[in-house]
Amino acid sequence: MRLLLIGFGVVGQSFAKLLLSRSTDLYRLYGVKPRVVACVDGHGSAVSTAGLNLEKLLEAKKLFGTVGAYDRSEPTHELLDLIEKADAEIAIELSPTNLESGEPGTSNIVASMKSGKHVITVNKGPLALAFPSLIELADHNDVKLRFSGTVGGGTPILEFAKRSLKGDNIISFRGILNGTTNYILSKMEQGLDFREAFNDARLHGYAEASSLLDIDGFDAAAKLVIMSNWIMGMKVTIKDVRRRGIGDVNLSEVKRANRAGMAVKLIGKCESGCLVVEPTEISSTDPICVNGTLNAVTFCSQHSGDHTIIGQGAGGVPTASAVLRDLIDIRTALLV
Amino acid sequence: MRLLLIGFGVVGQSFAKLLLSRSTDLYRLYGVKPRVVACVDGHGSAVSTAGLNLEKLLEAKKLFGTVGAYDRSEPTHELLDLIEKADAEIAIELSPTNLESGEPGTSNIVASMKSGKHVITVNKGPLALAFPSLIELADHNDVKLRFSGTVGGGTPILEFAKRSLKGDNIISFRGILNGTTNYILSKMEQGLDFREAFNDARLHGYAEASSLLDIDGFDAAAKLVIMSNWIMGMKVTIKDVRRRGIGDVNLSEVKRANRAGMAVKLIGKCESGCLVVEPTEISSTDPICVNGTLNAVTFCSQHSGDHTIIGQGAGGVPTASAVLRDLIDIRTALLV
Numbered sequence A, B: 001m002r003l004l005l006i007g008f009g010v011v012g013q014s015f016a017k018l019l020l021s022r023s024t025d026l027y028r029l030y031g032v033k034p035r036v037v038a039c040v041d042g043h044g045s046a047v048s049t050a051g052l053n054l055e056k057l058l059e060a061k062k063l064f065g066t067v068g069a070y071d072r073s074e075p076t077h078e079l080l081d082l083i084e085k086a087d088a089e090i091a092i093e094l095s096p097t098n099l100e101s102g103e104p105g106t107s108n109i110v111a112s113m114k115s116g117k118h119v120i121t122v123n124k125g126p127l128a129l130a131f132p133s134l135i136e137l138a139d140h141n142d143v144k145l146r147f148s149g150t151v152g153g154g155t156p157i158l159e160f161a162k163r164s165l166k167g168d169n170i171i172s173f174r175g176i177l178n179g180t181t182n183y184i185l186s187k188m189e190q191g192l193d194f195r196e197a198f199n200d201a202r203l204h205g206y207a208e209a210s211s212l213l214d215i216d217g218f219d220a221a222a223k224l225v226i227m228s229n230w231i232m233g234m235k236v237t238i239k240d241v242r243r244r245g246i247g248d249v250n251l252s253e254v255k256r257a258n259r260a261g262m263a264v265k266l267i268g269k270c271e272s273g274c275l276v277v278e279p280t281e282i283s284s285t286d287p288i289c290v291n292g293t294l295n296a297v298t299f300c301s302q303h304s305g306d307h308t309i310i311g312q313g314a315g316g317v318p319t320a321s322a323v324l325r326d327l328i329d330i331r332t333a334l335l336v
Helices: A010-030 A056-063 A078-083 A106-112 A124-140 A157-164 A179-189 A194-203 A213-217 A216-230 A249-257 A314-334 B010-030 B054-064 B079-085 B105-115 B125-140 B157-164 B179-189 B194-203 B213-215 B220-231 B251-259 B315-333
Strands: A001-008 A035-041 A042-045 A088-092 A116-123 A168-177 A241-243 A262-271 A272-282 A295-301 A306-311 B003-005 B034-042 B044-047 B090-093 B118-121 B170-176 B241-243 B262-271 B275-283 B294-303 B306-311
Touching: A001 A078, A001 A106, A010 A035, A010 A056, A010 B275, A035 A056, A035 A078, A042 B090, A056 A116, A078 A106, A088 A168, A106 A116, A106 A124, A106 B010, A116 A314, A124 A216, A124 B220, A157 A295, A157 A306, A157 B157, A157 B194, A168 A216, A168 B170, A179 A194, A179 A213, A179 A249, A194 A213, A213 A216, A216 A241, A216 A262, A249 A262, A249 B294, A262 B262, B003 B105, B003 B251, B010 B034, B010 B054, B010 B315, B034 B054, B034 B079, B079 B105, B090 B105, B090 B315, B105 B118, B105 B125, B118 B125, B118 B315, B125 B220, B157 B220, B157 B262, B157 B294, B170 B220, B179 B251, B179 B262, B194 B213, B213 B220, B220 B241, B220 B262, B220 B275, B251 B262, B251 B315
Parallel strands: A001 A035, A001 A088, A088 A116, A241 A272, B003 B034, B003 B090, B090 B118, B241 B275
Antiparallel strands: A035 A042, A168 A262, A168 A295, A262 A272, A295 A306, A306 B306, B034 B044, B170 B262, B170 B294, B262 B275, B294 B306
């Protein structure tokens, strides 16, 4: 399978390493023989119809900060032009999430699908803003759109709900969808106030430039939108979410809840067609009451009861493994 | 699809009700049109190549205690003879679990497969005692053998591990695999001693005739064996499990663990090729540290980290929904 990598940051590089270390397995177990025919980052691009040497590609990125250094004889194309012309079956879109404009993700995905490429993305922006129309465009162009890594990082939350509960109906779901805010709230349970907890999260690398997206609940809302569309068959965007972040949660509130055997968590839920993200008191014995950066979701089903799935929810290698899962999934879907 | 139901207790009746209530959905979503052509319980049988009327079948069972009352004109066959001759594509084996002899489950499953029928079972006995040879027999007869309901009740633990983590490698797993013992240990945490907790479990209907299988860890061991074969590709039986039950766990031990932020749980684990079931102290913040009758399993994967799945783990309707899942799964596998 010929791949185009759009973006070569932490996830992209982890994905390249995963392909290197697992190539034998992938062929043996799934008949997948991936070949990266083009890779582009913010500063340049590398193209080879015979397939890029991934070790050399990683080296170029490491030494020169861009994959453009891979092979200087290649001309640099304009991005959308390169996407359109790349001789790839699957575009893997790994540009950073922007929940206001959705760009550059949306344009990259649209250009890929319009030129007949299946798309795998870990970018929440385009899906949070325009899930229904992107799915429609994929159908119209007869290509697959997959996005495992947008929810749960490497934890297969979307697959679990969509595949493992076949034959049952999911009625509602709710969960902790953002690791950064959960880390902050967990630290507040230990006695830190919001500011101290936030700084602690920064210190550990959990809260960065985009931390307002976490704190204000936008990241959780984006995931809620993706889940509601994909799992519940709704047609919603981030505008349909009633959202309140954790900025107002104070220490006394957290302590009071704690004394009552409860915990304050930023819960995203989809219930009776309503999407809500807000700080919520839940019982400390509730299976979704996890601490640290963990994510947790409970699906309530009609016949088989409640099912909870818990996982790390972020990280370069886990998210890259979600991309690989999507790759195998597309391969399998094409064979049927 | 023509079905043969072997056993018509709680799960069998729940399954029949599920077929009744979901028939439109099943056809619309999965193209499955199930028809029960034969049903047998401990006292009689009912056969109809045109398909039994499930409402009438449930009524016969309710009023007369046996499906034999469905249609008195039908002769009663000897069980294995009936299995062999039934004009069914899929045999659904729901006889009670026996972890010593595996019977009558094993004979029923073997007779079904030898006569070219796919098999769905919720009976742990045959699989715990002879998983490798049953899989071999299924392959030899070119039929499918499915057993979702044997682990986790309605919670799709086996599917999750096998399907949702495609492209990754599960290195080890551990979890709480038995609800009865977890209920007892949870009650002990609340201050009851073993005997009181056990009686409380009986009172709530969680511990019954077979409760020694729970207490001594045999039920957890059986599930561990099924998981290790199916998920890890091992070839093991219940004899390969190092097993210790909760009969020796005393209240002071539970309390001491509690004070240290830990909990004593009956943990089954598969690690470095070793299968162990034994009371183990785990951190109360460990995602698998659930209370009551819940089951919980953490899968440790090579690339995507730890994933925990939690669910009720038992019950008639949930387990029946697992049978339905297997039915859809077989239907899908046959179409590929």
